Amino acid sequence: MLLIDLLRSRTRIDLRHAVGLLSLASIATTMVLIIVNLAAEQAEDGVASMRYLGMMALSLIGYIWAQKKSSDLIAAEVEHILHQLRLSLFDRVRKAAPDTLAKVGQGAVQTALTQEMQTVSAALPLMLNGVQQVVLIICVAAYLAWLSTFAFVMISVLAVVVSTIHLQRMRKINAATRDAIDDENLLFGGLTDLLHGFKEVKMNSRRRDALLGALNDRSIRARDTKSVVKAQWSREFALIQLAFYGMMAAMVFIVPIFTSDYHDVAVQTTTAALFMIGPIGAVVASVPSFTDSDVALRKINDIDHQLEDALDAQHAQEATNGTSSPETLEKLGGALGNIAEISLRDVRFAYPGTTDSPGFAVGPINATFKKGEITFITGGNGAGKSTIIAVLTGLRPAASGSIMVNDCPLPSDALQLYRDHFATVLSDYHLFRELYGIDDIDPKRVETLLKQMEIDDNVEIDDNAFSTTSLSQGQRKRLALIAALLEEKPVLVLDEWAADQDPHFRSVFYEKILPSLRKQGKIIICVTHDDRWFDAADTIYHVRDGEFVDGRQTTSA
Numbered sequence: 001m002l003l004i005d006l007l008r009s010r011t012r013i014d015l016r017h018a019v020g021l022l023s024l025a026s027i028a029t030t031m032v033l034i035i036v037n038l039a040a041e042q043a044e045d046g047v048a049s050m051r052y053l054g055m056m057a058l059s060l061i062g063y064i065w066a067q068k069k070s071s072d073l074i075a076a077e078v079e080h081i082l083h084q085l086r087l088s089l090f091d092r093v094r095k096a097a098p099d100t101l102a103k104v105g106q107g108a109v110q111t112a113l114t115q116e117m118q119t120v121s122a123a124l125p126l127m128l129n130g131v132q133q134v135v136l137i138i139c140v141a142a143y144l145a146w147l148s149t150f151a152f153v154m155i156s157v158l159a160v161v162v163s164t165i166h167l168q169r170m171r172k173i174n175a176a177t178r179d180a181i182d183d184e185n186l187l188f189g190g191l192t193d194l195l196h197g198f199k200e201v202k203m204n205s206r207r208r209d210a211l212l213g214a215l216n217d218r219s220i221r222a223r224d225t226k227s228v229v230k231a232q233w234s235r236e237f238a239l240i241q242l243a244f245y246g247m248m249a250a251m252v253f254i255v256p257i258f259t260s261d262y263h264d265v266a267v268q269t270t271t272a273a274l275f276m277i278g279p280i281g282a283v284v285a286s287v288p289s290f291t292d293s294d295v296a297l298r299k300i301n302d303i304d305h306q307l308e309d310a311l312d313a314q315h316a317q318e319a320t321n322g323t324s325s326p327e328t329l330e331k332l333g334g335a336l337g338n339i340a341e342i343s344l345r346d347v348r349f350a351y352p353g354t355t356d357s358p359g360f361a362v363g364p365i366n367a368t369f370k371k372g373e374i375t376f377i378t379g380g381n382g383a384g385k386s387t388i389i390a391v392l393t394g395l396r397p398a399a400s401g402s403i404m405v406n407d408c409p410l411p412s413d414a415l416q417l418y419r420d421h422f423a424t425v426l427s428d429y430h431l432f433r434e435l436y437g438i439d440d441i442d443p444k445r446v447e448t449l450l451k452q453m454e455i456d457d458n459v460e461i462d463d464n465a466f467s468t469t470s471l472s473q474g475q476r477k478r479l480a481l482i483a484a485l486l487e488e489k490p491v492l493v494l495d496e497w498a499a500d501q502d503p504h505f506r507s508v509f510y511e512k513i514l515p516s517l518r519k520q521g522k523i524i525i526c527v528t529h530d531d532r533w534f535d536a537a538d539t540i541y542h543v544r545d546g547e548f549v550d551g552r553q554t555t556s557a
């Protein structure tokens with residue numbers, strides 16, 4: 001079972017210690033049963049034994065101590081294991097290239113990190129409680145064996161028969177559980193469409209009806225498969241309860257026929273059997289969550305392996321390019337510390353294609369971006385501007401050609417080092433409310449930037465975070481630019497940044513903000529369609545079909 005493998009492989013504690021504590025709690029509980037039986041015998045003779053009362057108090061103290069110790073240990077350990085699992089997935093996501101993540105599916109990774117983790121989180125404590133109850137059942141069974149060997153053998157045979165039937169039926173239930181979870185995930189996918197596309201759904205009643213129809217169908221399927229699983233489990237509970245009552249009946253009607261001295265222990269044996277109802281119920285009730293968590297863990301593992309395979313392929317590709325020597329990295333570090341220019345030399349890149357058509361390709365690209373200069377990249381939709389930006393910023397590794405920092409070629413194993421020198425607001429940017437990675441923010445600088453972006457009335461920075469991001473599209477982009485500028489990087493890349501700005505602020509951007517950034521000595525690269533302000537650039541590259549067709553030096557800048 002994956003859950004047990006997970007516990008074994010990830011735990012920091014000695015599992016024998018935890019099981020020992022759980023067993024101690026079970027033994028203490030069994031002691032209570034034995035003492036009650038013995039005290040009851042004395043009570044029949046009208047004697048109230050203080051010795052048994054003391055022993056019972058000791059057993060209860062032992063139970064409470066072991067239970068508290070084991071609960072604390074297990075609760076901390078369960079959360080530690082989940083934390084480890086999350087970190088491992090975060091790490092793989094961190095290392096993944098954009099294509100790797102796209103291949104596995106962002107939605108699948110998100111589901112693994114949220115829904116499936118929650119299922120496992122709920123199941124782990126139940127499973128450990130189940131272990132305790134199993135130990136308790138074993139202890140009570142041993143007590144039964146001591147009271148009456150015949151009763152014990154009979155119960156054991158009955159337990160083996162019922163367990164065999166139960167396990168057979170479990171296979172069917174497990175398969176149905178997997179179907180139910182798949183149906184539920186399909187339903188959640190549709191819900192994401194409904195919530196993310198809420199406005200589009202509101203605007204179009206045909207789309208709304210079609211989407212709600214599909215959601216309804218998926219919900220019906222999820223309902224039906226789930227109710228089949230629940231009905232199967234109810235039948236299982238009934239079977240186990242029936243077996244239990246059968247066992248009680250056998251003890252009071254059948255055992256006395258075959259054993260002569262049974263009447264001496266009949267009451268104790270029946271009490272012990274009754275004592276098992278709770279633990280058996282708890283064990284049976286915890287089984288469905290094991291099944292759910294096993295399915296959830298399989299899904300998490302699956303995503304983990306898919307990411308791992310994609311990363312292995314990525315690393316194999318990187319390995320063919322070799323590893324840079326410390327001298328090369330040192331030279332590159334020096335160049336990056338004082339970037340005068342970045343050049344692309346015969347750079348090519350292509351998206352993976354399909355069997356029917358090759359992926360879109362850019363290159364050969366030749367261009368130079370200089371410190372203290374503004375470069376515009378223009379071109380029609382789909383010409384390849386954003387793809388070139390992705391290669392230039394090191395988000396996508398070039399297939400051939402070279403990127404030069406000053407006169408130093410960028411090796412493919414130093415892309416992260418290179419990327420760390422860029423601040424970007426890309427076309428599909430994400431605005432973080434928290435200014436992650438930006439420390440010691442100077443409040444005066446923030447004030448100036450907020451004023452310069454004309455949003456000082458709407459936003460402030462508190463505790464390293466924007467006070468709000470609930471703003472208009474244009475204002476959100478201004479915040480993204482502030483965050484990029486606070487990073488204080490030597491290269492600034494903006495992909496269609498001004499597209500959402502009003503005419504007034506566009507002129508502020510092109511006529512004031514960009515020139516002041518040029519004065520600061522940054523390399524500024526902007527993808528833009530704003531031909532009215534082409535004069536603001538020092539150099540303009542025009543892209544057509546993945547190539548620069550015109551690189552012109554403007555005169556006015």
Ligand SMILES: Nc1ncnc2c1ncn2[C@@H]1O[C@H](COP(=O)(O)OP(=O)(O)OP(=O)(O)O)[C@@H](O)[C@H]1O
Binds near residue numbers: 352359380386387427
């Ligand atoms: N992730 C991707 N996987 C495969 N192909 C892609 C991917 N992203 C873009 N493309 C292909 O690359 C082409 C160029 O896209 P790109 O985004 O670079 O164009 P663009 O010039 O920035 O366009 P726009 O002005 O519309 O933003 C697209 O036509 C598309 O076919």
